[in-house]
Amino acid sequence: MSNVVSTAARPATSEMVRRLPEYLMIWVPLLLSAAHLISFSIWTIWISFTPSTLIPVSGWVGLRNYNAVLASRNWQIAFDNLLLFGIAFVLLSLITGLALAILLDQRIRGENVLRTIFLYPLAVSFVVTGTVWSWLLNPGIGIEKLIHDLGWSSFHFDWLVNRDMAIWTIVIAAIWQSSGFAMALFLAGLRSVDTDIIRAAQIDGAGPIRTYVRVILPTLWPITITVVVVQLQFAISAFDLVRALTNGGPGIATQLPALVVYDLMFQRSQLGRGAAAAVLMLLILLAVLLPYAAWRYVQRRQATHA
Amino acid sequence: MRDRSFAPSRILIYLVVTLFAAAYLAPLVVVVLNSLRTNEEIAQGSMIGWPQHLAWGNYALAWSGFCIAETCAGIRPYMLNSALVTIPATIFSTLLGAVAGYAVSLWRFRGDNWIYGIVTLGLFLPQQMRLLPWTIVLRDIGLINTLWGLVLIHTIQGLSFTVLFCRNYYIAIPHELIRAARIDGAGFFRIFWRIILPLSAPILIVTVIWQFTHIWNEFLYGVTFTTGQQQPVTAALIALSAAVADIPQHGVQSAAVIIAALPTLLIYLFGGRYFVRGLTAGAVK
């Protein structure tokens, strides 16, 4: 922090006027952004305590909305699914992304083409991803049908219509769409590892796998955190994807909190309950993000002291 | 490691990479093939299949033929709407995010950490939760049912991402550079323009790619805050796919999906290399 250019503590008035444009450029967007986040959050918290249905109204119902949401099967299933989906998706996309990055890091031919192939799903909208995967994974019209038509009629791949496995189809589609981002970050990390360290390890007689495990991967920790944060954000916004792929089905087996929020707020016209579900969702997020923020804080403190 | 010491197992590496690539390409291949099959052909068989004869007509229909209620203009006018929202919102959110990221990382001012923290938290606030508050805001500033309203929303929401990535990028720039320039009498904007911006190409490419694809693919705000002929291209795609009460038009739908995804696909095709390069510099901190 010490080597940062600090602005004067108390600029004179004429100085203020002279620097007005830059203050405006810095503060107006930042304040607008922060203000919308804070006020929208507070607004949602407030609505979660009101009897709002079709449109926001004032009033006070205490914790009634929260109790109703927590007692509903939809929310209970959505919560379990979020844990499963969140953990499975983030872990698997980390592994896939890392594997792809390591593979691409082997000075292989056609790296540019391959990188583009792994990245292009990011360009596709969630709705399209969900729709296309709902075709592919549907046993009646997709992969299973194709394999049956090819003559292997005992082949079974019906996760999409299987209550217990359907959530994994969302994991598959989500990994397909977003692991390219993890790959790009890891590849960036691998490329910025100091070659001297690698050489030193090799001189010490470490084999390639050993060099990866012992020397290179540990340097990727900070990136891993970034990837987890970005993927988590992806997991939360995967709303359109789920809607197009399973729409919460079969039955209500693949409900997710974001779906429940939207459903309550806009389809069921229970705005108060939807807001309560949104607040619960934010609480879950905070439970994940606060440790991360604390970790960052400690890290920064250490960096300052060093 | 990075030399040829892997040579004996390189065949395995190529094999694995090829398998991965095939898996990643499969959905695109299926959509491309379907875009060349007629609706009937798909309905008779499965969603996966080789075109019996190339039905280029799907593209003509998708581009300028199919009807959304009384408007039979295909996807074309909606592409323009999406561009009118996406391009300004991408430029604004990137530029403002770059300036703010530069200020937060290199100038430091009171409260900067706080406001930076809050703004980046915006990445995690679910979109559907913000729909009604935005409705009220747009009403109060009179921008409901205008494309500028959408530009405003996407600019403000996009800042969360652009500020995060720009700040992480700029923090690696040696502060001596800035200090020297200040001693020479250069101000905030001059330093940004002369020193920072020329160094920013990699990260700006990342934020532009990210913002462009996200805004282009957005649906919820797009249909709620526009009216009639102003709707974005995602709305047109949904109109083709959500015709629940009708025989599926998978051929035309696939062609429309391809056309609608072209701008973002092209951006990744040509920008992908810089994407990784920019991330190398930006997101790793």
Added chain:
Amino acid sequence: MPITTTRRRLLAGSAAALALPAFARAQGAVKPRLTAISQWSAGSDGAAITALGKKFEEKGGVWQHSPVPGFTTEMMNKLRAQIIAGDPPACSQLKGPEIAAWSKIAPTVDLDAVVAAAGYEKVVAPDLAKLHKPGGKWIALPLQIYSTNMLFLSKRAMDKAKADKPPVTWADFNDLAEKMKAAGVTFPVANGGTRADDGQKFEASLAGISPTAYRAAAMNLDKKALEGPEMKAAFVQMRKITNWMDPNVGAQPYAINLKRFVDGDMGMLIMGGWAQGVLKNAGFKLDDFVIAPGPSDNGNPVFLLNADAFIFWQRKEPDLQAGQALMAQLVMDPAIQTMYSQITGSIPVRTDVDLSGEGWSDGQRRTAAALKDAVANNQAVLSLAHNMAQENGLTAAMIDVFTEYAKNKTIKPEEAVTRLAEAVEGSR
């Protein structure tokens, strides 16, 4: 920034309610204009609303329709945004009890005078009329009627099973399904996998077993009826139906199976009359299938009513008011209803339209006859699965139970009855 919109504020403008003289006078002076929101964007729905717009323009009006593609929810989001912005459309698609719910958040137009002038009330089924005049005044006009429990029979599957007439009761239905299965029809019941689809299986079962129990349980949410023996019987029947369906359909709409249905690979489709328009649009011939009223154990047709409607929102602009008057007249016009229904496969709201002429199908004639019968026997009830019986929140909570039951065969009928009662309780 005022961050809430109170009901009072929205209704502030409604003090001077729109009365007939102004309504009628406005018409001659200005060019009528109509802003409308609907989700009808594609297929026969899109074609029908487009034809209606053409008629509106022929009468000298300016037609400004904003289709909102997607699910009904997106259409409602759009409507809500317009209402919050103080700029509701002159009229918008809305149906069932939602008409009453939404009319509380923004002022609507009192249509009593135009309805009376057209003598419309006499020719609309009373249960249906009630939905469109929540406060005792007409504020919305139904446009077309469907029955959600029509039975479509594949001719080829019938031939395979050597059956020549449609089943009347659920026992007949089950019989025929068994016969079809034995004769090699892979799935005796053709189906989709959407939530509404699963809901329809239940409502058809219950209404067919006992329209009285249906009225008490699904429409009036009577606690005793919700736990009554008919409910269990309905779940038992629904389980039979789901056992005959293709489990692989996923969340795809029923239309994906129409070809297999026509080919005789699937036997019977329990669906709204709109399937007829879809079959016709898809190029299938009317003699590929037979349409009959859904099974009813007492032998008289039970009609599960689903009606699309337009609600009219109060506007101050004279041209919009003139447009509303013109639109109201058009929607009530027998010729317009005929045109609309012939495109979509529905039947007209008006009970006095003659369906014997050309342009009407046997299916539509049978539907209209079923409605007449059902009304006479007090067996016309409101569809739950299509949001006619309850507001959306309650409907969705109940459909949660139906869709889980359809897809999870370990849930026992008794358990489903309990869950349904709980869902109703939890959502009140």
